[in-house]
Amino acid sequence: MQWVRARHLHRRGDWVPFWRCRQCRCLFSDVHENTYAGDLGPGFVKFYAELGAGVEPIAQMLMENLPQHLRTYADVGCGLGASLHLVERVLGVPALGFEPHPMLHERWLGGRVLPVALDQVWLAGNAQRFDLLLACEVIEHVPDPVSFATDVRLAMADALSVAVFSTPDADSITPLEYPSEIYSRLFPGEHYCLFTADMLRDVLLRAGFEAVEVVSRGGHLIASAGTAMALSGRRKDAEHEPWMGALRRYLSDALANADEVESLSPVLTGHAYRLFKALMNSGDFEAARNWRDKSTAFARLLDEDGLIRPAVLEHALSLVDFESYVANLPSFLGAWSYHLAMLARVEGRVEVAQRGLEQALALMQHETRIGAFCFIESTSLQGPARMELALVAAASGHPDAAFMHWQSMAQGLADVPVFARAAARLALDENARGNYPMVERIIGAMEHHPLRAHGLLTLLCDGDWEVCALEDVDLGFDFWIARFHSAMHARQSLDRMHEAYAVLGIGVCRHPDAQRQEKWQRVCRELAEWRRHHQLADRLKASELVHLVDLMWCDVHGVFVRGWVHAGEHEIRSVHLVSGEFREQALLHPRPDVVAWFPQFPRSGDCGFSAYLKCSAFRPVELEVDIGLPTPVRLVLELPPHLNAPKPDTPSSAHCLDRFRDLMKQCGGTVVVIGGRRGEAHPDEWTDCLLPECRVVALDIHPGEGVDVVGDAHALSQYFAPGSVDAVISRYVMEHLEAPWVVAAEINKVLRIGGLTFHHAPQTWPIHAAPNDFWRISDSGMRALFGPSMGFDVMDVGMELPARIHPPASMLSTQFPSVEMPVFDGFLSTYLLARKVTDLPEHAVRWPGTAAQRLARARTYPVGE
Numbered sequence: 001m002q003w004v005r006a007r008h009l010h011r012r013g014d015w016v017p018f019w020r021c022r023q024c025r026c027l028f029s030d031v032h033e034n035t036y037a038g039d040l041g042p043g044f045v046k047f048y049a050e051l052g053a054g055v056e057p058i059a060q061m062l063m064e065n066l067p068q069h070l071r072t073y074a075d076v077g078c079g080l081g082a083s084l085h086l087v088e089r090v091l092g093v094p095a096l097g098f099e100p101h102p103m104l105h106e107r108w109l110g111g112r113v114l115p116v117a118l119d120q121v122w123l124a125g126n127a128q129r130f131d132l133l134l135a136c137e138v139i140e141h142v143p144d145p146v147s148f149a150t151d152v153r154l155a156m157a158d159a160l161s162v163a164v165f166s167t168p169d170a171d172s173i174t175p176l177e178y179p180s181e182i183y184s185r186l187f188p189g190e191h192y193c194l195f196t197a198d199m200l201r202d203v204l205l206r207a208g209f210e211a212v213e214v215v216s217r218g219g220h221l222i223a224s225a226g227t228a229m230a231l232s233g234r235r236k237d238a239e240h241e242p243w244m245g246a247l248r249r250y251l252s253d254a255l256a257n258a259d260e261v262e263s264l265s266p267v268l269t270g271h272a273y274r275l276f277k278a279l280m281n282s283g284d285f286e287a288a289r290n291w292r293d294k295s296t297a298f299a300r301l302l303d304e305d306g307l308i309r310p311a312v313l314e315h316a317l318s319l320v321d322f323e324s325y326v327a328n329l330p331s332f333l334g335a336w337s338y339h340l341a342m343l344a345r346v347e348g349r350v351e352v353a354q355r356g357l358e359q360a361l362a363l364m365q366h367e368t369r370i371g372a373f374c375f376i377e378s379t380s381l382q383g384p385a386r387m388e389l390a391l392v393a394a395a396s397g398h399p400d401a402a403f404m405h406w407q408s409m410a411q412g413l414a415d416v417p418v419f420a421r422a423a424a425r426l427a428l429d430e431n432a433r434g435n436y437p438m439v440e441r442i443i444g445a446m447e448h449h450p451l452r453a454h455g456l457l458t459l460l461c462d463g464d465w466e467v468c469a470l471e472d473v474d475l476g477f478d479f480w481i482a483r484f485h486s487a488m489h490a491r492q493s494l495d496r497m498h499e500a501y502a503v504l505g506i507g508v509c510r511h512p513d514a515q516r517q518e519k520w521q522r523v524c525r526e527l528a529e530w531r532r533h534h535q536l537a538d539r540l541k542a543s544e545l546v547h548l549v550d551l552m553w554c555d556v557h558g559v560f561v562r563g564w565v566h567a568g569e570h571e572i573r574s575v576h577l578v579s580g581e582f583r584e585q586a587l588l589h590p591r592p593d594v595v596a597w598f599p600q601f602p603r604s605g606d607c608g609f610s611a612y613l614k615c616s617a618f619r620p621v622e623l624e625v626d627i628g629l630p631t632p633v634r635l636v637l638e639l640p641p642h643l644n645a646p647k648p649d650t651p652s653s654a655h656c657l658d659r660f661r662d663l664m665k666q667c668g669g670t671v672v673v674i675g676g677r678r679g680e681a682h683p684d685e686w687t688d689c690l691l692p693e694c695r696v697v698a699l700d701i702h703p704g705e706g707v708d709v710v711g712d713a714h715a716l717s718q719y720f721a722p723g724s725v726d727a728v729i730s731r732y733v734m735e736h737l738e739a740p741w742v743v744a745a746e747i748n749k750v751l752r753i754g755g756l757t758f759h760h761a762p763q764t765w766p767i768h769a770a771p772n773d774f775w776r777i778s779d780s781g782m783r784a785l786f787g788p789s790m791g792f793d794v795m796d797v798g799m800e801l802p803a804r805i806h807p808p809a810s811m812l813s814t815q816f817p818s819v820e821m822p823v824f825d826g827f828l829s830t831y832l833l834a835r836k837v838t839d840l841p842e843h844a845v846r847w848p849g850t851a852a853q854r855l856a857r858a859r860t861y862p863v864g865e
Contacts, residue, residue, distance in 0.1 A: 047374065049080055049266035050331040055274060056247060057166070057220070058083045058136055063243035065224050066091075066235040067131050067162045074098065074130040076152060077138035080267060086250045096128065129157040135165045139203075140194055149207035153225070160230045165204065165223040170194040172219040197221055198659065244282065251275040255295075263296055272297040273332045280339050285346050292343070301330070306344065307356045308337050308363070316363060322371040334363035334378040338385055345388060354392045361385045383409055387422035394429045399438045402426060406442075411451070420446075420456035421472070424479040431482035439486040463503030465510045473511045477519070480504050484523055488530060501527055502546070505597030524598075545625060545633050552639070553804075553822040556617050557812055560819050561586075561637065562610040564594045570627035571605040577613040578622045578634075584814055586611035612812055612819045653760065653831035656796045660727075660758045660833055665693040669726025672750070673698045674713045674743070675733035678706035694726075701859060712855045713737055716746035727756040732829075734761035736772045740785060745845035748791045751836040756795075757786060758833045764803050764826030771860055782832040790845070792834040799827035 062083065070093050075083045078097030087095045133152055142148040152163050195203065197214045200223050204212045209225040216222075224231055251271050258268050272295045279288035292298055292306060303309045316333060319325040330336065341356025364378035364385065390405035406426055409419050423442055430438040443461075446452060452461045459468045459476045468476050484500035501523065508520040547565040554560070561577060575586040589608035613621065626632045664671060671690055676698020690696055699709040699719065711719050714737070716728075728747045734740050747757050761777045777785070779797045786792040802825040807818040 046266045047326040047331040050270035050273070050326075051377070054079075054136055055082050055086070055271075056278075057218070057222075058134070059086060059247040059250070060243040061136070061164050061166060061222055062087065062132070062134065063246050064234075065132070065162050065164050067226075067230060068160050068233045068235065070131045072096075072128065072130045072132075072157065074128075074133045074155065076133060076135040077141075079136075082267065083134060083136070085254065086246075089253050090246050090250045096130075128155075129161075130155055131157050131161050133161070133163040135163070137166055137168070139165055139200075140167045140192060143192055145193070145195075145203050146206050149204050149209070149225075153208050156226065159227045160233060162224060162226045162230050162234060163209070165200070165221075165225065167200065167221050167223075168194050169216050169219055169221045170196045170199075172216065195221065202663070244278065248275065248278050248282075251278065260296070269297045269330060270332065273330070273336050276336070277339055280342065285343060288343055289347075292340070297330075301333075302340075305349075305352045305355075307340055307352065308333070308359050313359055313363065317366050320370060322374065325367070325370055331375075332377070334360060334367045334375065335381055337363050338381050341385075342388065345392065350392055350395055354389065354396070357385050357389045357392065361389070383415060383418035383422075387418065387425065390422060390426055391429060394426060394433075399430060399435055402430075403438070403441065407445070411449070416451055416455045416457055417469075417472075420460055421475060424456075424460060424475050427482050428478055431485055434489075436486045436490045439482055440490060443483065443486070463499070463506070465503075465507055470511075473507070474516070477504065477507050477511075477516055480507065481519060481523060484526075488526070497527070497530075498546070502597070509593050509596055545635060547623065547635070549637065551820070552637075554617070555806065555822075558582075558612060558614040559621055560610075560612045560812075560822070561621070561623075562608075562820070564591045564608045565623065565625055566594060566598055566601075566607050567625065567627045567633070568598070569601050570629070572607050573605075573626040573628060575609040575611070575626075576624040576632075577611045577637075578624050579613060579615040579619050582613055582615035584611050584613040587814060610820075611814045614812070652800050653798065653829070656758070656798075656831055656833050659796065660729075660756060661689055663756060664690055664727055667726060668693040669755075670695045670697060670724070671727040671729060672716075672720060672725050674700075674716075674728065674730040675736075676700050676706060676708070677702060677704040713743045714739060714746065715855070716743065717749045720750040722749050723752045725750045725755060726752060727758065729758045731760045732762060734759055734777060734785075735765075735775045736769055738772075738774055740775060740777075741790075741845050744785045744790050745840055748836055748840050753836055753838070755836045756833065757792070757836070758831075759786075760829055760831050762828060763799055763830045764805065764828055777830055778827075779830055779832075782830055786832055786834040788837075791836055791838045791840045793837045794832065794834050796833040797831065799830050801828035802826070803828050 070091060073084075073087045073091075073093050073095045075081070075095065075097045078084060078099045081097050081099070084095035084097050087093050133155060135148075135152060139145050139148060149165070152165075156163060197216060200221055201212045201214050204223055204225045211228040211231050212223055212225045213231060214221055214223045224234075251274055254271055255263065255268060255275065263269075263272075272291075276288055276291055276295075276298075279285075279291060289306075292302070301309060301312050312329070312333075316325070316329055319328060337356065338360040341353050341360050344356055345353035361382065364375070364382050367375035367378040368382070386405055386409045390402040393399075393405055394402035403426075406419075406422050409415065409422060411419050423446055427439045427442045430436075430442070446457060447461050449457060449461075451457060455467060456469070456472050456476065458464045459472070460479055463480065465473075465476075480500050480503045484497060484504065487496040487500055504520055504523055508516050545565060545567055547563060549561055549563040551562040552560060559577070559579075565572060565575060572588065575588065577584045577586060586609040588606040589610065590606050591608035594607050615621070621637045622634050623637050624632045624634050671694050673696060676696075677700040678698075697708045698706050699711055699713065699716070700707045701710070701712060703710050709719050713730075713733070728751060734743075737743050751757065759782070761775075761782070763776055763778050765776065767773050779799050782797050783794055784790075787794060804824075805821045805826055807816075807821055812819055
């Protein structure tokens, strides 16, 4: 086990401790003992009801997992019973809930709730069966999750039924996350275990489900389980009402049919807020305004401007503890005040919006102080509230105040996305007003930010589209247009304007879109007009030549360079690499991607180049470009930063080995090791880690230390009975087998259904153990050997340990494709973990030759290797 501590990085320094298992990465918390939710006081139950009890995610999970026919529904661990109400009202299906502590369940909510303990055998003994079952945030609370999931499976009506499980995602909890977010996933803290996606899938498969799909969403895992036919036959949003529409319809219907007493209950008061928020988030502002004005739950709290009454605000700020606050006021007051202010903002009531945002910020900060780990929505909305305050101040003609509000935002690592979006939006607003000095002030502040190398800040500062989330592409593109205009109007150097121009060109190429293309064309026209107006000289200087080196490598024999060069309206006639007395003409290639960046220069010619220059080592190399001027343009090539940056980590087989070892230790079966001879050259901690739970049997073509069976892997079924083995593994043996497809078929034969096979083999490696070095294999090759056509399901496959191949000096020439070999990765190793799912027919795989011939060839493997 590994002790991990998560820290609130920028406010109060609160700590939330938890344990993480090194093997499965699941989490175990010691925040509370495991008492589930039965001891919660009435204040927290009211808080839980008003803030939703998961109504939105429950609606999404249900509507995305509707079975082909739905006649009965059960919610296991139904809490307040909101899902029962939703299913009966929206889907018209009778609903049954199981909950050890029904809490605030009201009869008018609909459905029937049975107060039973969730860790007892109860569903399996119930005569009723269900087409759809939901276990939302339950499986982490039970001491035996496999038995619990088995009970859920046994309660399914037929092969078309679907079960849905949700639970906090252990992998979403990291020391960089806000403690409030961590606490929301650990709370009530009475969890036996928080699962990773792989472990949740394994638990449900062990419970007997035929097929399981797991997705991670918002820090939680959602697993859909049933038969393969049931999961493939689910009704999707395209065939059924979208979940957001179903949620809105449910909330509206529930509120419309409630009497005066019911409408003031915590559940329906919370529903009133959820409906308002859903209308705001969907952009239906007129409906949101109408609902705000007619809701009885809201009337006593709002003033004539549609904001929180000053007296209510004053009362809220005077309540200094969590219990008194939630007992006297709606638990959603802070977050609701933010949405009220945003409604005023979209309606153009700037002064009202500013007052509302100040109200919201005061309330949300107060809620965070008295319940730091409870008011999660208020914590997450403080950044957006400060961002909107900055934008409102800018719209009111107070750019300095806007800048101050932006700088007052939290700026820790977890805050980077919101902080960067605020910067971009503020810069866009100031650019639209022609306040270019303020745009430059914002850019300068970002470029000096200590976290500029993270996320969206990297795009805004350095133009790196690789790190940009898809949701931020349009914002980032518009921001660089603002940088282009700022550089143009602030009379900065050409470099700053051309930098923005180049970043936009790369962006429109990386993320093609009709609107972005239209904006890009407008920028191109503006740049061309600016150049004509300033009468730039036709003669290019080296500093004005645009070029990029895509790939390069060098050794003692010379240097290879591939890239592109553009000279504006001048056509590229030739390119040479030059180093002292050494000179090589480059091959020119079409580069339509580069031409797309410069549409105002359609006759620029082939601007891609590649060349290998034989030259002395450790000497400068120049690029000489002939564009039809009296003297070619020359510039010294330097190693580009993007080629000098550390390469990201490549996949590793360590997780695959961990997964295999854990699964085998759980079943404690027989493992056959092909090529199991030991010695100094064959350390075998690789298989020792399976002991003592597993029985390990080593097979090798030669007798030797640790060998239990001397034999040929091509005839594995001669030594082991069909279906008698739980796993077959090998480590760098496949390349020495004359017919590895025959071996794969033999492995299938001796494995039981569900048995595992795990292999490593070289993809790039020098010849060794001659004459029995036959093959090199990629991940695609492994998939072919141990894929569905061979009776296996591939669980994991990949390549690791990147390596480069250098051709001999005789093959180093600009004309030879082999000159590019050193810039592309091979991989020293390929790995695969697969599960047997079906038997192969007899003689389905054959090799042209006899078993005796294969055995004779196998025995030529060097004994000393």
